[in-house]
Each structure stands twice: as C-alpha cells, then as structure tokens.
Amino acid sequence: MGNTRSAPTLDDVAKEAGVSTATVSRCLNSPERVVEKTRIRVMKAVEEMGYTPNFAARVMAAKQSFTIGAIIPTMENAIFARGLQAFQDELRERGYTLLVSSSAYKPGIEKEQIRTLVARGVDGLLLIGHEREEQIYEYLERHRVPVLIAWSYSPDVRQTSVGFSNRDAIFELAQNVIDAGHSRIAMISGFTEGNDRAQKRVVGIRDALCANGIDPDSMELVETTYEIDSGANAFVDLMSRPTRPTVVMCGNDVLAAGALRGARKMGISVPEEVSITGFDDIELAEIVSPPLTTVHVPHRKMGHKAAQELIAMVEGSSEGASTCINTHIVSRQSLAKPPKNAATNK
Amino acid sequence: MGNTRSAPTLDDVAKEAGVSTATVSRCLNSPERVVEKTRIRVMKAVEEMGYTPNFAARVMAAKQSFTIGAIIPTMENAIFARGLQAFQDELRERGYTLLVSSSAYKPGIEKEQIRTLVARGVDGLLLIGHEREEQIYEYLERHRVPVLIAWSYSPDVRQTSVGFSNRDAIFELAQNVIDAGHSRIAMISGFTEGNDRAQKRVVGIRDALCANGIDPDSMELVETTYEIDSGANAFVDLMSRPTRPTVVMCGNDVLAAGALRGARKMGISVPEEVSITGFDDIELAEIVSPPLTTVHVPHRKMGHKAAQELIAMVEGSSEGASTCINTHIVSRQSLAKPPKNAATNK
C-alpha cells in the first residue's frame, strides 16, 4: 500500500487524507487552525507515510527558516565548544536549528561561509569578533540577516555584541601578575591580524604595564597559531632570548598548555622558574600540571545570552542590545612569585 | 544604481545583463556552455549587484545540494574534532559543504537531526557508529540519501563504514597491559547503551582476559558519561572497592584524563600505584601527566577516507565500500608494571 518508491510530498499526504494541501500545511504549522477531526486524520497519514516536509520548499515559500548560522574560527580545540553548545541548547529550546561552519581563522573562508549560510536562508548569524570587511556587514544588511557578534564586547561599534572586554579581562590578570612581583613579562599571542580578540589581549597587557610604570616595549611578544605545539615552540623561542622573562602570559589556554609543554621539554619548572598564565579557563586549564592561572570566561552564559538576543533580533522584538559579560581571574598554581635571582641567558 | 532595497534575484541579474535567466544560470553552473562575451557581461552584473543564488531555490530545482550532513555525538570534547575537520577539508576540496549537528549521545535527538538534515536536502550523511533503529536506515533509503558510518568498522552490516575495529584495537592494548604483568584490571566505559563503540571496547578487554586465562567477570566495570569529572568519580569509585585493580583501562582519553585527576585527588600515584590507559590518542593524551598510554586512532586519515567514499556514493560512482583503518598502541608513561604488593582495601 502506498508508494514506497520515493519520498512523499505534501500532495501525497493531502490525497491520502482526502484534504487539500493547504489543510495539511496548516496541520503542520498552525494546528489550532484546523478542526480536530481533520487534524487527526491528516496526522495519521503523515505518520503512516513517513512524511518529512521539504525544507527548501518551505523556506522558499515562507521566507523563514528557523535556522541560525554560526561561524567559528575553529572546531579543533575547545575554545568555542562550550559557548557554542550553550548557544545551540538555547536555540533548540526556542525551536531553532543551528548550522555551524568553521573558518580556520581565515577571513576569506569566513566570507565564503557567510554567503553560503545566507544563501541557505539562515534567519540570523552568529559571528566571532568584530573585525571584518565593512562590505560583509553591508551584504548582510542587504539580505536582512541580523548578526550578533560574540566573544567580544565593544560598545562603540554598530553591530550588536554579546561578549566580554578582552582588554579589561587580561588587564586584570596582568595586574595580578605584576602584583606578584613580576616585571619581565613576555607574551605568546595568537596571530593578531584580523583577530580583534587577540589584539585586545595584547593591548590589555601593555596597558597594565604602562599603568604600573613598566615600559610596554620591553615586553617580548611572539605571535603564532592557536595550537599546542605552536605554544611550545613560542615558549622555547622566548626563553632562549637574551633576557628571560619571569612570566609568560598566553593569549589562551591552549597556548599556555603548549608553553607548559615547552617548559617541560626545556627542563624549566613552572612556576618555580617561570610563571605561565592562560585565558578562557577551558577544561584543559585544570587538567595540565601545574593547573593554569587564567581568566575565566563564562562561556555558557555568553552562549545562552547570545542565542536569546539573536532570536529577539530575528523575531523583530529587539533592535539589538549588546551585553557585556563579566570575566574573573581564576588562580591556580601556574602563577607564583618570580624566582629570587631570575636567570638571564647572558 | 540598481535596487539597493533587497537582495537581487536571478531575474534582476538577467535584466541587468540583458539576457534570460537561463543564461545567467548557465554562467553560474556550467560556464563553458555560454560564449565568453556574454559570460563576461553576466558575471559583471553578478559582481556589481552582489548577487548570491538562493540555495533553497537551487536545491528545489536541481534536487542536489552539494551538501553533506554529519551528526556527531558531541562537540564538547575533541574526540570527533580532528576526524571531522579532516572530513570537512576533503569535502571543501571537492566542492561540498558540511553541515554538522551534535546529538548529545541521545538517539532521539539524533533521529530528529537526521530528519532535519534530510529535509534540508543533504546529498549524503555521515553518522557515528552502527547502532540505531532499523527504521532510520529505511527512512534514509526511501529518501535516497547515502549514509556512511564512521568511527566503527563492521564488515557484517549492510551499511558502508569507514572506521576501525574497536574490539581489536583495545584487545591489543589489553594484551600489552596483561603482558606488563597486570591481572586485576578494571574498566571505566562510556555508557554502552546505543553505543556500539563503547560496547566493543568492553568486549575487546573481556576477550583479552579470556585469551589469557583470566576470568572476564572478575573485571570491575563502571559505565558513565564521557566527561572528565565522570572519569574522576568513576576512578574513585573503582579504587574504593574491596579489591583494588592494578590498572584502570578507560573507554577513551577523556575518561582517562578524569581518572588521572581522580588519582591525584586520592593521592594515588600513576603509574607507580596504579596504571591508567586511554583510547583515541587525542591531544589531551599527551598533555596530561603522566602522558597516557593509549590506542592511536588515525582520525585524519579516517576523515579523509570517509569523505572520499561518501562523495563517491553520492555521485553514484560507488555502491559503498567499507574500509578498515588500522590503529596502533602508543606507549607513554601512564602504563607500567603493577606494584610489587598491590594494595587492596581489605
């Protein structure tokens, strides 16, 4: 019984239930608009035939997809995982589906993915960080796709953002570091080009140095990719320079874990000989030994909030209100006082 | 110039370039079918108007989306990250886009996501592990969506798979463990219900015990979620039982990292007092201390191979050929000989 040869359409269901396609459509989308008796009959047909609406057709006709897109720089490490999970959970609860792509930190790829997602009819878009061609924002506006920026908060920018102040967060950490007695501070940062979060973190440390009367130009800085090995290499590089720092502040926990590995390889003990700090407070931070002193970012909270706000924008109930999430420092064992006679390589 | 008020359609471009919609479509999809002069004119219009084809419309008309869907159990840890990244890279190279969802290890959610992805017109689907309702496979067949199972290889199953033998892989590791002198073996496994990979890993260890004349029922087993904390709790549980094991084999590296944390909390030193092993060889395995002896799974290779095969199936050039990827043991410091007089809690 019935056509087993291919997927059933609305028409098939309508025929089977002896009603018009409009009625079937209504049963599915606004059941209260059809009388119970009919609805039951239709739903039975839907059930029996294993009907799934064709999304493309629905999107075309309704010009709404209940889909949100998100483009994150990478899926390879856990930096974005928790926040994104929370984002998705909230979306699910509100009846939206999430489409994720990763751009490998390449603006070109990100641009392409944005077009792909827009072409796919997403109702809204989550992007990480503010910095990208103005043209992209124009394109998005043109297509009437609301955008929400996360992982970065910036009041003086047109786009709505739900995030935290990368500069202030690391400033506070740097202050802690300085208070512990450090003055020879080095930093391992992710590549700053096209990455405002990384930039702001560099700025935050420099500002803290200034604020404490330390010449910010004295800070040794290495930029690298966000990988454990890169962190390890950068650490080795830094520790091989003429003046050894007493603390290496890292742009995130992954880099810090790498630095730790570099230290182990060089036989340098942390925090006795050199301190190391991270950023993000992902699971990794607690697992490595010594566990990392780092900036705790409430990823879950950010994800939830971002989803709520973006949906509000999509549904037209908000023009876009930015939220700044507070971060705080988590002190663990990787940060201690500098050694008495800090060694140099001279 | 031109209509700035909303997104341009094929029609708008056609009008602008003074050709028919068919010609514009051809310029975009099979440029060799239109003469250069026209093509240049059309492309210029496309460019100037910032035209992006409407995907939903394209899918509807062409019944092909160049999109592959993937549903993984979780994005929260790195277990699937690397393999998936490789999968995506390969797809990109071949002109396909990847849509990822995560099911939180819940069959119900997975089922829903499958429907969502199919409704979205994915040309093929990547699923993790074999075990799921037969009905789902029928549904997929009905909709003509090829499926590829990864992270698990099973020759005696209808579906095509690209993966490894979970049973054999851990069997080999267990053999190593036994060869090192252990006989009181405990295991922390992920929940086995609905998870054939977890099941096979339990079986692999039991088989190894049998093969070495050890009663498999003597193995203490805890099932739990795949989270660090769960691993830690399970470890504490295991070590508090009357007969302490001399080695705790874990269902994956995340669990093993948790076990390590549990050991630290209990003040038990690894591997001196108890050995711990993992599975997967994700980055984490190398970062924890002591680094984990584990089963190395060539995730990248698996991801690439899976993408190639799935595309072949989608394009009709393959009926679906399964591939078994080889794993191997990586020996690090978390596994050593059992202590001379292994303590019990008696």
Add this chain to the structure above:
DNA sequence: CCACTATTTGTAAGCGCTTACATGGCAAAT
C-alpha cells in the same frame, strides 16, 4: 426559516531557481 457572522477548508498564485525543449543565427557543405 432566513440573514448574517464565524469558522473551516479549498483554490491558486507565487517563492527563485534549473533544465528540457524550442528557436534563431551562422558557418560549412552541397
């Protein structure tokens, strides 16, 4: 029992694209 309103269902016009088929133009062949 009728007129009128409210409710349920049907009709049909698109949504933006691809593609089978038709058309027209031009070069080579007759």
Add this chain to the structure above:
DNA sequence: ATTTGCCATGTAAGCGCTTACAAATAGTGG
C-alpha cells in the same frame, strides 16, 4: 543560393511548499 547541422540563447514548466483570498459550511439571533 539553399540546405544542413551545430551552438548559443530563450521560453516556460515545474520543484514542494505557504498563504491571501474565495468558498463552503456551521452557528446564531430575530
């Protein structure tokens, strides 16, 4: 010059759905 054949382009029919509007049915008060 006429025919043939080929290639570039145009025409128009859907793809499966939603929804404005029309129609039919049911309910209500006079």
